Amino acid sequence: MSSDFQRRKVAGVFNAMDVDGDGFLTEGDFRALTDRWTAIRGWAPGTEGHEKLTGVMMGWWQALLAASDRNRDGKVSLDEVLLVVDELPGRPETVGATADAMFDAVDENGDGEISAAEYRQAIEAWTGRTTDTDHIFPILDGNGDGHLSREEFVVLWTEFWAGDDQGAAGSLVFGWVAAH
Template sequence: MRTAHAVDTLIARKLAKRFQLLDFDGDGYITGEDYDKLVDRILQIFDEPPGSERAVALRRGYQVLWRALAMTSDTDGDGRVSPEEFQNAVVGGVLNRDGGFERAILPVTKAVVALADTSGDGRLSPDEVRALGRGMGISDEEADTFFTLVDTDGDGYLTVQEVFEADRDFYLSLDPNAPGNAMFGTL
């Protein structure tokens, strides 16, 4: 049985990893500009024109996510989120209150899957997940591990629902074996 300290360590490691990938400029804070740069890199990976419907949906989703994060996390009002503010907000469960997680994360998940779904079949292949991983800052090997763990029905594709459940695992699960723990690469 895991102790509370071990669970806290797992959550801290997951959040530190996500923070690192979101802090695009490496200044020790997450800002709206970091989210914009993430979107720009994903659009570039998929050679998506910035004004396309999918690009606009992706940018809008990440802007909503940033506003929700800033509103609930930026406790000192400086327009940026420190690692401590980020961790306190997620550990405090702000995303899970009143359906907040689904409202904040599901639109981004749908937009990301729609953009990465280059075949247009409504699901992600291993190659599409690798490309998306590169956009998110993770290696092809890490993307392959994520894909294998999250393809819960074993059909060789990821659906929006499977990716959304992985998001939920990553941010909210205390289970060290939860498939979504691999979402943003090796912890």
């Protein structure tokens, strides 16, 4: 069973992704989130970047729906997500695969690193508002080299989704909104 901390951090992400605020995640929410993110990047439909990001986000929706939609109503509640989160510590390959896909989405220029600017852009896409991440990124960037490698991101993503340590840097991977 999810701890209060896990529930809070997952609820923060869930609420940011629930674009229409109806208490459920739906394909429409993921499309709206994808549209926000591609608009921030200035990518029009049909461009390579737009198609790649849309593929990642809609693929994540399909994976979430398949794993979480226990009553098969085509939408996912917070409680359904939390049931899956409870299983994630025993499924590191699933968490790692999702982290890889999200890394590719956040790494806008495809250089194999997530910069502070790319991280900020991702958080602003998730939250739908301008967000100061200047204090968070250095915490995530544990080795202080100015970027997140794929390996670092997988660890952070795993700490967020499969972890329960409030002091873990990964608890901030979605910014302050999910950690507090």
